[in-house]
Amino acid sequence: MVELKDIDPAHPFLAQLDEADSGPVVVINTMVHPDGAHEGVVEAWRLDSEVMKASPGYVSAQLYCGVGSNVVTNVAVWESAAQLKAAFQSKAFQDILALYPDGTVAYPHLERKIAVPNVCVA
Secondary structure (H helix, E strand, O other), rough: OOOOOOOOOOOOOOOOEEEOOOOOOOEEEEEOOOOOOOOHHHHHHHHHHHHHHHOOOEEEEEEEEEOOOOOEEEEEEOOOHHHHHHHHHHHHEEEEEEOOOOOEEEEEEEEOOOOOOOOEEE
């Protein structure tokens, strides 16, 4: 089963989901898995992504694999934190969390795009 940890303990992921502000959010979830568990993590992510894709507010997701490491990162875009929270708390999604290989640790964090002049748009 995956263990959830906060990358920024002052702003826990579950508290971020309660944010009242509306608008698009990006969840960046970096997972570290034990040796030999990569395929199990990818399969569990595939299953949980099917649940998320069917949920209201889902926009997109992409999975990344660390080069030469046991790190896998999911970047998913949602229409709002409230819609992500509803999908995250669904029984279907919660049941799949148990399918992640033991020893897998996830560090989910909610983000928003920002504009940086002459570099990127929000």
